Amino acid sequence: MLDNLLALFDRKTTIYLVAASGVFSLVVIIGLCFDGLWYRPMPVFDVPLLEMRETLRKNPQDQALREEIRHLDQVVRQDFITTRKRLLVGGYLLFFSLLIFVLSLRRWTVLQQKLPEPLLLSQLAEHPQAQMNLFRTLAFFCIPLALLSLYGLSYLKHHPQIVNEAGLQAPQPPGPPLEILVPDNQKWPQLRGPKGSGVVDDPNLPVSWDVEKAENLVWKVEIPGKGHSSPVIWGDRLYITTGDFESRKVLCYQRSDGNLVWSCALRTNAQLDEELKEDEGDTGLAAPTAVTDGHYIVAFFGTNEIAGIDREGRQIWSRWFGPPDSDFGIASSPILSGSTVYLQLDQGSKEKKHSMLYALDIASGKPRWEIPREVPCSWSTPILVESNGRSELITAADPWAISYDPVSGKEIWRAKVLSGAVAPMPASCNGFFFTATEYSQLAAIKTGGQGDITETHVAWTMESDLPDVAGMVTDGKLLILPNGTGKVRCFDVLTGKRIWTQEYDNGFWSNPTLNGDLVYMTDMEGTTFIFKLADKYEEVGQGKFGEPVLTSFAVADSRFYVRGEKYLYCLGKPQ
Amino acid sequence: MKGFGVACCLLLAAIPGGYAERRFPPPDFETGYTQPPVVFQEVRTPVSQYVDLTLLVVCLAIGTWLLHYRRSRRGIFLLGLFAVLYFGFYKNGCICPIGSIQNVTLALLDPHYPISLAVIGIFIAPLLFSLFYGRVFCGGVCPLGAIQDLFLFRTLRVPRWLEGSLGLCRYFYLGIAIYTVAEYSRFVICEYDPFVGFFRMSGLPWKLGLGAALLGIGLFIPRPYCRYLCPYGGLLSLLARRSSTWVRITPTDCTNCTLCDAACPYEAILRPEEPIRPEGSWRFKIILASLGVMALFIASGFYLFGTALSGILLSTWFGVVIASKMMTQAFSNRRNHFETDHAACLSCGRCYEYCPYGKTMQEIDAHAG
Numbered sequence: 001m002l003d004n005l006l007a008l009f010d011r012k013t014t015i016y017l018v019a020a021s022g023v024f025s026l027v028v029i030i031g032l033c034f035d036g037l038w039y040r041p042m043p044v045f046d047v048p049l050l051e052m053r054e055t056l057r058k059n060p061q062d063q064a065l066r067e068e069i070r071h072l073d074q075v076v077r078q079d080f081i082t083t084r085k086r087l088l089v090g091g092y093l094l095f096f097s098l099l100i101f102v103l104s105l106r107r108w109t110v111l112q113q114k115l116p117e118p119l120l121l122s123q124l125a126e127h128p129q130a131q132m133n134l135f136r137t138l139a140f141f142c143i144p145l146a147l148l149s150l151y152g153l154s155y156l157k158h159h160p161q162i163v164n165e166a167g168l169q170a171p172q173p174p175g176p177p178l179e180i181l182v183p184d185n186q187k188w189p190q191l192r193g194p195k196g197s198g199v200v201d202d203p204n205l206p207v208s209w210d211v212e213k214a215e216n217l218v219w220k221v222e223i224p225g226k227g228h229s230s231p232v233i234w235g236d237r238l239y240i241t242t243g244d245f246e247s248r249k250v251l252c253y254q255r256s257d258g259n260l261v262w263s264c265a266l267r268t269n270a271q272l273d274e275e276l277k278e279d280e281g282d283t284g285l286a287a288p289t290a291v292t293d294g295h296y297i298v299a300f301f302g303t304n305e306i307a308g309i310d311r312e313g314r315q316i317w318s319r320w321f322g323p324p325d326s327d328f329g330i331a332s333s334p335i336l337s338g339s340t341v342y343l344q345l346d347q348g349s350k351e352k353k354h355s356m357l358y359a360l361d362i363a364s365g366k367p368r369w370e371i372p373r374e375v376p377c378s379w380s381t382p383i384l385v386e387s388n389g390r391s392e393l394i395t396a397a398d399p400w401a402i403s404y405d406p407v408s409g410k411e412i413w414r415a416k417v418l419s420g421a422v423a424p425m426p427a428s429c430n431g432f433f434f435t436a437t438e439y440s441q442l443a444a445i446k447t448g449g450q451g452d453i454t455e456t457h458v459a460w461t462m463e464s465d466l467p468d469v470a471g472m473v474t475d476g477k478l479l480i481l482p483n484g485t486g487k488v489r490c491f492d493v494l495t496g497k498r499i500w501t502q503e504y505d506n507g508f509w510s511n512p513t514l515n516g517d518l519v520y521m522t523d524m525e526g527t528t529f530i531f532k533l534a535d536k537y538e539e540v541g542q543g544k545f546g547e548p549v550l551t552s553f554a555v556a557d558s559r560f561y562v563r564g565e566k567y568l569y570c571l572g573k574p575q
Numbered sequence: 576m577k578g579f580g581v582a583c584c585l586l587l588a589a590i591p592g593g594y595a596e597r598r599f600p601p602p603d604f605e606t607g608y609t610q611p612p613v614v615f616q617e618v619r620t621p622v623s624q625y626v627d628l629t630l631l632v633v634c635l636a637i638g639t640w641l642l643h644y645r646r647s648r649r650g651i652f653l654l655g656l657f658a659v660l661y662f663g664f665y666k667n668g669c670i671c672p673i674g675s676i677q678n679v680t681l682a683l684l685d686p687h688y689p690i691s692l693a694v695i696g697i698f699i700a701p702l703l704f705s706l707f708y709g710r711v712f713c714g715g716v717c718p719l720g721a722i723q724d725l726f727l728f729r730t731l732r733v734p735r736w737l738e739g740s741l742g743l744c745r746y747f748y749l750g751i752a753i754y755t756v757a758e759y760s761r762f763v764i765c766e767y768d769p770f771v772g773f774f775r776m777s778g779l780p781w782k783l784g785l786g787a788a789l790l791g792i793g794l795f796i797p798r799p800y801c802r803y804l805c806p807y808g809g810l811l812s813l814l815a816r817r818s819s820t821w822v823r824i825t826p827t828d829c830t831n832c833t834l835c836d837a838a839c840p841y842e843a844i845l846r847p848e849e850p851i852r853p854e855g856s857w858r859f860k861i862i863l864a865s866l867g868v869m870a871l872f873i874a875s876g877f878y879l880f881g882t883a884l885s886g887i888l889l890s891t892w893f894g895v896v897i898a899s900k901m902m903t904q905a906f907s908n909r910r911n912h913f914e915t916d917h918a919a920c921l922s923c924g925r926c927y928e929y930c931p932y933g934k935t936m937q938e939i940d941a942h943a944g
Contacts, residue, residue, distance in 0.1 A: 135901070135904075137737060142743050142900075143868065149747060149893070150872075150875055150890050267681075267685060268759075
């Protein structure tokens with residue numbers, strides 16, 4: 001049957017078919033090219049519609065203009081859809097015409113074929129020179145090519161680049177993605193909230209709870225993994241990280257019921273030292289808290305791996321900063337501003353010059369800038385401060401507190417106020433920046449300076465009962481300073497005068513949270529003390545977790561989200 | 576000839592159309608309009624993967640039957656056409672055994688990487704067929720090979736020494752692909768797949784251009800991707816060397832008419848020849864040189880990658896590939912008749928059309944099989 005069918009396509013018919021399908025394909029291609037060249041995607045969006053939109057923004061009452069924009073918008077959309085259909089039809093036409101063209105062309109070549117001429121046996125023996133040419137090719141082509149490939153790969157190896165996970169990334173529209181709109185009270189994008197201050201104002205948050213008695217407990221779930229990172233929240237999603245030598249993961253939970261939505265194990269080019277398996281450091285490998293803008297979650301781990309993951313749990317990019325070089329592990333969390341992730345990665349000794357400050361694009365991981373820092377390893381998380389009309393990214397390490405321009409990375413000011421192992425997260429308010437660490441001092445620095453401001457801008461200092469891990473919280477008038485031995489002190493922000501001191505049985509590593517005038521502070525055994533931020537210490541309530549809690553609270557929708565050693569808790573008043 | 580020139584132009588001209596992407600901003604009126612959630616492409620169901628695996632195995636079985644029992648070049652061509660349409664255009668060229676190298680590698684290196692049994696089956700099935708029946712997959716089941724076969728117009732012979740050297744690139748590529756999976760979790764074989772853009776009728780210009788260039792080269796140098804770049808083809812070649820059944824040229828009936836040699840576009844027919852430089856001293860020198868090259872690459876690995884095991888292994892692999900090729904020159908044998916090069920034969924069946932003893936060979940193959 002096939003022979004009969006093929007017999008229909010004799011030489012003449014085949015040539016006609018080749019010509020017809022070729023011409024048809026050409027016409028379709030010209031049509032598609034013309035369509036592509038002539039059609040400017042969304043031309044009215046370029047100028048007129050944008051200008052009209054701008055005009056409407058200035059004068060939102062202009063109903064006529066609003067209707068005109070709507071009409072124009074609809075016309076453009078209809079045109080867009082029609083063009084899409086035309087492209088699709090054209091594509092299919094081109095495909096089938098090219099298929100016929102190729103097959104008929106092939107049939108034509110078969111009909112054109114002649115029997116090969118037999119070779120003489122005397123021609124068969126290959127000249128030995130031909131075999132020697134193999135060596136020449138190997139020497140001049142293969143070996144250089146192989147060595148070049150190796151060099152290229154080793155270059156990649158020693159200059160860790162951004163690795164985009166091709167094929168895993170969903171197509172993104174050009175430009176920044178649209179914000180996933182959620183109410184502000186459902187955003188807790190980074191450690192200690194939107195401003196990194198641990199300050200929230202929600203009168204419906206509970207002032208007592210007892211997990212064992214299920215008092216004010218909405219849900220609790222066991223966390224499948226180790227870590228000291230805190231939860232971050234965007235809308236109905238909550239993210240935490242876990243990590244050990246075997247794998248580092250980002251876990252996504254449904255905020256309403258605590259169901260695990262997905263978990264994403266990192267895949268990076270990290271070469272982990274086996275020593276890390278034996279000793280993960282005091283911090284563990286998942287101490288840094290992730291950041292999220294709703295679209296992406298950027299998680300950093302004690303292995304010096306950082307990765308961007310989309311909200312569906314697909315890893316988009318990753319980067320490895322080389323083997324970690326820190327005495328107690330890695331603890332500094334990334335922070336987020338717009339679409340930029342800032343990471344203070346202070347490692348090694350001052351002489352090694354391993355410390356860096358990175359600004360990375362959240363969507364791609366590409367560096368916006370990265371600058372070296374002349375400081376040894378530290379564990380503190382930087383904060384972003386608005387001061388005198390400018391933004392400052394302020395870091396704390398031994399011995400310098402340094403302020404940078406978040407856009408360019410240029411240094412603005414520095415103050416020599418610290419020493420030793422700097423871990424507590426700084427705080428800021430009312431033009432003051434507070435930083436402290438154990439065996440050093442608490443320093444209140446006036447922001448807005450330039451250059452070395454050690455002598456000019458340090459408002460006051462204090463040198464006793466300082467924190468080793470926990471950060472501070474302030475309302476602008478009073479400053480609360482918990483420490484690792486269980487002592488909490490309250491200071492006047494402006495003068496540095498001690499207002500009161502309260503002693504507890506256990507120390508504090510968790511960062512305090514301020515809600516209205518109530519301070520929530522959780523000790524290492526898992527008891528939260530709730531007291532008023534006032535001139536006199538007054539306890540309002542207590543919360544009991546029944547297990548150690550070293551992390552910071554996340555707040556959304558009048559509920560606390562807290563990570564304990566084993567469990568993740570959602571606390572709130574009964575609805 | 577001109578027709579093919581036109582074909583190339585058409586293909587290249589199609590590139591802008593294929594690349595054209597249209598995006599449209601969402602309306603931003605304050606009308607209470609709720610943005611629909613972003614919808615991502617559904618992950619293929621496991622059933623679909625098992626259907627693909629079943630079809631692959633059925634195609635391999637049909638290809639084996641057509642090649643070794645029916646000895647039908649036409650049948651293999653039609654099978655190739657089906658492969659292009661189904662595995663290529665319908666399934667968008669994914670998942671294919673070539674790319675599955677990376678899935679399997681990543682699954683071996685990362686216990687958290689999920690891999691279905693179907694993907695493992697897709698990886699293994701062509702290898703098993705190759706071990707028993709030669710490169711049946713390349714002949715008529717691989718869409719990448721078949722699409723290149725469609726464009727073959729006139730064969731230019733590639734000198735054997737150049738063929739041998741260029742063929743090593745497949746193994747370099749295989750090593751680099753495994754290395755990048757291990758180091759970066761990147762699937763470079765898929766990233767640089769030159770034909771997937773055609774199958775999906777969309778793609779980056781450079782990738783479509785690369786595919787068009789390979790098809791253009793393939794007009795005169797048949798299947799350049801399969802012969803010089805395909806890493807999976809390299810694996811199949813290794814196994815096909817030991818295959819129990821293959822495309823045969825019978826020593827008893829062969830009249831040395833050379834028609835099969837002239838018909839084979841892939842330089843897969845070995846001609847009768849004297850062994851080169853049989854002297855022991857030369858053999859020794861070649862072996863010594865091979866070992867030297869291997870040592871060079873191992874040392875380069877340590878120099879370039881330090882203590883990174885994956886880099887050293889990659890460098891060693893390069894050394895082994897080149898040294899093995901050199902050593903084959905030290906052990907070449909005398910050949911009195913035309914023979915099939917098991918590793919190079921792509922099982923296309925073109926030689927059947929010309930061999931005057933085709934039917935006899937069919938019987939012998941059936942007996943041997």
